[in-house]
Structure formats: C-alpha cells, structure tokens
Amino acid sequence: MAVKKEAHHKYRVVGTRPIRPDGIEKVTGRALYGADYYFPGMLFGKILRSPYAHARIKSIKFDKALKLPGVRAIVTADDLPEADRKPQQMGEQQVSPYYLSCNVLARGKVLYDGHPVAAVAATSPHIAEEALRLIEVDYEPLEPVMTADEAMKPGAPILIDDLRNQEEGPDQPTNVATHLQFKRGDLAAGFDAADCVIEREFRTATVHQGYIEPHASVGIWNPDGHATVYTCTQGSFTVRTLATKVLGMPEGNLKVVPSEIGGGFGGKTTIYCEPIALLLAKKTGHPVKVTMSRSEVLRATGPTSGIHERVKIGVTKEGRITAAQVWMAYEAGAFPGSPMAPGAMTVITSYDIPNLLIDGYDVVVNRPKTCAYRAPGATAAAFGVETVLDELAEQIGIDPLDLRIMNGAHEGTQQPFGPVFKRIGFIETCEALKASEHYNSKLTGANRGRGVAAGFWFNAGFQSSASVYVNQDGTASVVTGSVDIGGSRASMAMIAAEVLGLPIDEVRPVVADTDSIGYTDVTAGSRVTFATGMAVYNAAQDVVRQLKERAAKMWECTPDDVEFDNGVLRTRGDVLQPQQLTLKELAARFIRTGGPVVGRASVSTGGAGAGPAFAAICVDVEVDPDTGKVQILRVTIAQDVGTAIHPSYVEGQLQGGTAQGIGWALNEEYVYDSKGVLRNTGLLDYRMPTCLDLPAIETILVEVPNPTHPLGVRGVGEVSIVPPPAAIANAIYRATGVRMRELPMSPPRLMKALQEHRNSREGQAAAGR
C-alpha cells in the first residue's frame, strides 16, 4: 500500500510497524471483554423492553415476577432520582441528565420499540428472562412518528411534552429540538453568478455501528456508597460522569473499569447497561451482570440518524463554485441530540465557497436515541453534496476530481462555522487519488462504472492524561485512560519509546480505570493518538527532564548541561569533562538518586482538534441490470493522515471506515413496520458486508503533518467512512445512467430506479418518433 510522504521521517520508532502489545491476549482468548467478567455470587440482569414505538405507561406490576424462585430484584424508573432537565456539559457532550435517565429506564412514556421499562436481577440469565415474561405493563398506545418529515409537520404527535425551541417560542410544543444556521456572503448573488445550478433532494436511512460485541456491564455496589462498574465502553470517564448523574451519586464514588472493547465506532460513548447493573447491585447486594443480545443492541442502542437533505450548488463554466445551500433534517431518535451540528459543520467544509447558507434541524422521532457513529453526521450530509458536485462536473465537462481540487479548502480557508484552516491536505489528497494507478486504469465491461467522492472530518481534541513510569530495569510503563479500540496502545508505546530511546518491546502500555489515571475524554473523534498521544509525549518528556536532573546531580552540573539522545545521557561537548550514561544504567541507580522516576502530563487541546482530515475515494462497481444488485469491484482510498505513527494500523482505519461506508451505501438500514416496530432485529437482515462483499481496499496515505502536534499527528479514524456512499452513487450513475438519491442503494430501490429510467427513455424515444 502506497505511502505518500511529506512528513520528514527523522523518527526511529514512529512510522515503523511493530506488532501490537495486546495481540497475544486477543488471539488466545485471554482478553477480557465486557461479558467476560465473573464475580462470586454474581447475579444476572435482563431488561424488559417496550413493544410499542410510542405509548404512555399506565402501570407496571411485577409482584408475579418477584415471586419466581431465583428472582432477587426488579427496578423501574421509580428507582432512579428525577434528574435535572437542563442540558449540562458532560465530558465532551451536552446532555440533559433527565433525557439520559429517561433513555436508561422509561419514565411515564415509552418512545421507541425496545425502550427499557424495567430490569430484573436473578440467579441465572434464564430465570431473569422468564421473570420478564411475568411483568405486566399496561400501555396506552400513541401514534408513532417515524421520520423527520412527519415529525416536523404542523399537528404531528408530540413526543416530549415540554420540548421547545427558540424559533417556535416557549408556548409551542414541538419535535424540533434545535435549528442551526451558518451563513456567508450573498447567496442570491452567488447563484446569479453561476452558469450551472443544480438542486437535488436526498434521504438516508438509520444505520447502526454494528460492533460485533454487544454491550455488557457488571455492577458492584459497596454498603458505603462506593461502587464499581466493569463495562465495555469507549470512555470510562464519560461513563463515570453520565452514570453518577443518572444515579444521583457523587462522581468520585464510582470507579469505572473499562474492559477490552469489541468495537464501538461511536456507539459506546454513552450509557445503557451501566446504571441498571449498578442499581440492581445496590438493591440486591450482589454483583450484577447485564448483557445485551444482538436484537437489544439493534432495537435500543443508538444508531445514527437517517436524514432528509436538500442541496443546491452553483458553478461557473470554468468550474468555480459560486454558491451553495444545504438544508438538512436529522432524526435524533427519541431524545434530542442527533449529529446534526457536526453534519452541518462538515457538509461542505472541504470547499472554499464565497456564498453559502446551511440549515440544520435536530428532530425527535420514535426511534432509538441516536449515538455517535464514525464521523457523526458527516457521511449522510456528504452524500448529497458529493453527488451534486459529480453532476455539476459532468454538466460543465470537467474531471470530478479537478472540480474538487479547483475549489478545495487549503491553509487559510475559513470554515463555514468560523475557524480558519491551518496546514491541511485536502488538495494533496485529491491529487494523490487523481495520480493513482486505479484512477488512471481503464475500466471495461458492460454495466460497470467508476465514481469518486471526497469527505471531511474535523477530528476532536479534548482532554487526556498520561503517566510514564521508568522501572528499575530501564523498561517503562505508559498509563493512559484511553480505551484502546483499534490499536492505540501500540501507538502510545511507540510515542513513549520514540522519546525515551527505548526499543518498543521495552515499553508496556496500560489502559487504566478511572481511579488510576487523570481525567481522560472518550476514545472517539479520532482524538486518541493525537491528544492522548500528546499527553504521552509530554509525560515522556517529563521523564527526560527528570533524568537530566538526576544525571546533572551525579555529574555536578546543571540539567541544561545534559543532553538526552536515543536513550543516552551525555554532558554537552563544550562543558566539563565528557560523561555518558544510558537510561538503563541510570534506572539502576534511581534508588540512590532520589527514587523512582514518574513522568506525567495532561492536555486540554481546547478548540484545536486532532487536525482536520480529508479523504477521497475511487470506486468501481458493476450493476446487475436485471436485479439492481451492485458489486464493488475495486476501491482505493486516499487520506491525509498527518504523520502515520503505525502505518499498518492507519491503513486498517482507512479500510475499516471504507468497509462501513460501503455497507451504509448498499444494504444497511433500519426497517420499521407501520406501527414503528423494528423488523430487522438481527444480523441476518441488518446486512453488514461479509468478506465476499468487499474487495481488498487499497489505501494511499498522504502525510501532511499537523502543525498543532509535536509529531505531526492527525486524527485518522473516521473520515474514511464519509465518501463511499456518494462515490458508489456516482459509480452507479456511470454504470447505468441512474442517479441514486436515497440510501441504501439496495437492489429493490436501484431496480425500481432502473425500470423508471428505462420507461422514461422508451417514452422519450416514442415521443421522438
């Protein structure tokens, strides 16, 4: 796989490909995931879920269930304190504790099929399941509202009685939680200046992250009010904040131990089982494990929003974009908080456009509360814009990548929401794809087509802590609070090894629980290698500083007289007599020079995220003209990755995101019946790609170093999911002449479009005769 280097590789460890430190545990089955924890006396919790999409809960009776031998406790929302309604900053997210609590256990109303209503703890999972059947819930069914369009109609049934927004005012119940707008220049004048204006409408389906590990948590409650939860999460500190708010306990009383995590992709950045396991543990005095089945995961954990989007873009015949307007409504699910805002912030940010207007709406519907999914909000948004750009390029007769390069954002371009880009690699990324063997190869054969598209994700920063301990034998431990979801332990060890001049296998990375390391935000937003990596870098530098002090003391000079290079301390050549000591030699003398050396650092990156990331993708497809089925023949993704710490794992992120984008494009979707009950609650009918559905995904790493990071690290985890749906739509057009404007582009949908296209062509031909 090609690596385009701009970063000057002056590094010893960074940029190499060592094997991962957690590898052996994972190939031998020893790695402990959420469901793998066992404690003496442990009970098993199961959750009763609503069969209705929208209903009032009139009563819950559980005396029969409590009498079943083996049942130890039953909890409902009545067991939770009524949480504060005002949204609060919790870690990196704005959350209303009340809504969060209502999502954990329904209070008064159920708002989606699968909404938790009660939970049981019993001596075996089987007994707990049987007990659920004995709980009697009296519901008053209400009319479900399943799409943003329906929910925004005047007179639509209202999901949340007290939901209001600024525009409609304090007296108007509504399903619209937020309207966000970004404006620049003179839109009308911009469209007037264009030679070609295209306006189109798009829809995308609700899709799930599809991590293979279902959620699981074990709660343990001590009589003194201190508690521990073992859980699979992307953010142990986030769980601590959210769960303690919902449970009404001091934050410091809860220890969160993150398990190994079997995928998350954004979906494990909130709480589901954790407060329920803790509540049941408190009530029973036993450890309680709550695990979800796959159908519970699909019905009731946060997928990402389906959206309705309108895109209007104007270009001059030379290819200069003069104006763009985007309108988007995101389905938040049952409670406010879709990724509408990041969608609006990324939708057209790859381009330098003088006049624009972006409107975004966050709309509640009777679907599960959405959660983050890899570049949240960006993929659905890009689908419309990147398809319209393809159409414009065709209309004015220029190469679609040239159109993107010509209008591409660069250093100095102001983003629609304010900040000005520092050094970025969008144009380099498009140019790398344009120069690729794939893009320049000839695609032959009937019903085949090639499409391209680009994508942007800003990447998060936030807060991280790290400690680096040097052991007496000169090896080191790196402790962080960042859950390792895709190999970040390797990157953390590599960064510390780089600074300390140690071989990579002499640095052990550790992911600590919330009592054992400083506050660290969630593993999300492509931030870990950037922000936690920066904390590790600084903590290792802190070690170096202390090593120099020790050496200076021994050599009776000042620390400024000591150099540290590649694991060796030396006196500067121009002072005193030459002295030299390796880190290992010094470590053996820690006991006599002031005790152990502990380096530590914390970072809060503020507004500066992990460096904007851009991807561009080229896809070849073949369409079966009789069935509408699409085969992906070849895919190449180019991405600006900053300095690739571990190129193989960077490639893995690009391949994984592209694969998810392909699934989103072709076959993944939530299918509800007319009553709002989810029909495809399993992996047979929620169709993620198998190995037979994907070609080997080719990657081009474009290394434009991020100026805000000491090693030039840029976030790499997310943007690869953004361009595939639009690229595939553009490829389908080249193969068939049909423009697809609805996701997924599944066989029934594409077949229908193909038939309409043929009918209209026949109609035109007949009219022409």
Add this chain to the structure above:
Amino acid sequence: MKNIQVRVNGHPVAREIPDHRLLVDFLRYDLGLTGTKEGCSVGVCGACTVLLNGQPVSSCLALAVMADGGEVTTIEGLAEGDRLHPLQQAFIDYGGFQCGVCTPGQIMASKALLDANPHPTPAQIKEWMMGNLCRCTGYYKIIEAIQAAAAEKTEP
C-alpha cells in the same frame, strides 16, 4: 439436568448441566472459557465458532448436551504451551484484527479451513470465511493473515 462428558481442548470434562444449556454458555459459564464470544445469537456473525468433532459450528446454536461424548476445541486450546498456533501468530503479525472480539471465531474457522485445505486460494478463503463477520478491518488483513499462516510465513 443431564450428565455430559466432553473432551474440551484435549482434556476430559464431566458436568451436570440443565438440558437447555447452550454450548456457548457451557463453555463460557460452566468452564470459564470466555475466549468464545457471542455476537449475534443467530449463527451469522461467527464469533462463537468452535470445532465440534473437528467441524466448525456456531456454539450459540447448539445445545451442550448435543456435544456429549464429543470433542470440542476452542481458541484456548490452539496454542501448544507457550507456542502460538501459526494462525494466531499470523493474525498478530498481519494485523488481522483491531478490536479482536471476532478474532477467536475467525481463527477457529480458519483452523478448520487449513485442516481441510492446507493451501487455499484467496477465493477459497473468502468462500469459507463468509460466516465470520468483522466490522473493523474490511477483511483484507484477515485474508492476508490466513494466507500467510497457510504459507507458514511468520513475518510480513
């Protein structure tokens, strides 16, 4: 309740279990072999793949009593002492996983493949491995790892 006798990873195991105990639960709850994962409960994701009498099966869709008198191999039974099985080593060397939760199933399924066909083509690997979902990697590095193990290559 039934008394069953099974050889698990080469060792005889006798247990009294309820008739409805699933094989995956028998391994995980009764024997503490939590390397076998449950991902979908309908035999689609392959995370729970174990070998029953040498055949790959979805342990989420088999009753433990059905294994009575048989031989079960799980991920915990692949390494010989401190020596990893070539597939285990290849998955590490070639980055055949990110989160790792599907990995025990991937390795057990590919073990059955190499037992049946020591030198599969990439197409044969895909055909065999279609029942093992991975959401992290896009599969490319998994297929590379299996090819490398088949070729007894240890370094990329």
Add this chain to the structure above:
Amino acid sequence: MHEIHYEAPTSLEQAVGILAKHGDSARPICGGTDLLIQMRAGVRRPHYVVDVKHIAALTGIAFDPKSGLRLGAAAPCIEIFENATLRRHYPGLVEAAHLIGSLQIQSRASVGGNLCNGSPAADTTPALIALGAVARLVGPKGERQVKVEEFVVSPGRTVIQPGELLVELLIPPPPPHSADAYIRFIPRNEMDIAVVGIGAAITLEGDRCTAARIGMGAVAPTPLFAAKASQALVGKKFDAVAIENAAQLAIEQASPIDDMRGTAEFRRHLVGVLTRRTLERAAERARRN
C-alpha cells in the same frame, strides 16, 4: 431460554413414542439452527426437544440409479454438497443445500429440518419441489407420504401431526438428458435469506422440453410448485420464447408480500428474472447429460 427436556432416541420407534406421548409440547431437533433461534427468541417454546440425529434411518444418503435418492431428513447439508454422486445427479439440490448459512451452519443444518421449519423462503424446498420429491413421515398410526409442495401449509406450519416425524425425502432418479438448478436472489453475496428462490428441473430431447418442474420460494405464504409455468414448457421447443412464457406464468402465480427483504413488486420482478436464469442453467446442464 426456557427449560426443556432433551431426549436423544436411537431408534425411530423410540422417537415416535416420545413425540406421540408429548404431542404439541414436543418438537424434533436436528441441527437446531432454526429451532434454537426460535426458542431463544421465545417464538417456539417446546418442553420436549427430541434430537433425531442419532437415528440411522434419518441420517443416511443412498442413491440408486433405478429408484433414486433416499435422503435422510437429518443428514447435514455439508454431507450433501461434499457427496460427488449428488453433485452429479442433483446439482440444483446441492447448490441449494450449499446456500444455507455459513459453514458453521451447514455442518449442523439439514434439508429435512429446512423443510420442517416451514419457512416460505427455505432454500432447499423449491429445489426439492423441482425434483418432484416426496416426504416420508412416520407416526403412531403408521407412515404416509406427502409431496413436498403440499408439505408446508402456512408460514412455520407443516402437515406434520403431533407424534409424526419426517424420516426421509424420496427423490426420483434424474431421467436421461435432464438436470436441475437452484438460484436465489439475496442483497449480499452470502448469509441472507432468499428474497426469491427458484428451483427448476427439466428434461430436453434435442431442442424440445419433455418434462419440467419449477419450484418457487419466498413468493407466497408457502413454497410453491409453479404448475402452469412448468406445464407450458412441456412438449415445446425450449427457446427464449418458451422461457419467457414460463417466466410470465410464474410471475402470475406468485403472490408475494412487502417485507424487510423486498417489496412485492420487486419480488414479482425477480420471479421472472430468476425463472429465466434457473431454466437456462438447468438446460445448460441437461444438454451435457
């Protein structure tokens, strides 16, 4: 999952005895790849689960050129598609058996189980219908034979009476110059339930079709024998016109629904596409026989 009593009889008599004794609360289990999913979801809750894999009469696969194939109801799919004789004589049935789930499923699942599950979308059922297969049932009152196209009575329900057991499937020997094929449509390349599945068996004398049977899956509440479409081919020249005519008759007989796997409109369209493709594949094979 609820509590059950598991029994593993080794003779047909024992099995029938247990099933007859417990009536509706008993259910045979073979691979369990459908039943255990349904039990785990609480859709079926039998108290007695009778494992039939230890009964020799249910696990055999025997082919005789004169009398045809006796396919034990519990023979796992993997033994079917690894069987060279079956691959030669019944390639359509073999390709259907090969499509049921992953290898992890195929090592447990059986054609008999696929039929008894009563799904309208079962892959092997249209292939069996095309071959004119007959199901042999044994029960407390003796045995009876039922044509496969009459076996499923509604989604999830079959002709099997309490106490009865499907023992084997009897499939006639393939006539000279004949062959079968099965093609289904799914959105991915594997691991899906058929949106539509079509099985066909035809006999060609020169360019004339002398016998034809088409089975259809996932187009109605039960798997169907496409009688009109099949008869329309017989005695005619086997060409594009005849194939198209059969496809149209098959579409007419289909009464599909909208569901998460496809719309009724799309399914009707697929019946045409797959009928054409399956007949062509069967014919190509028949010309070689």
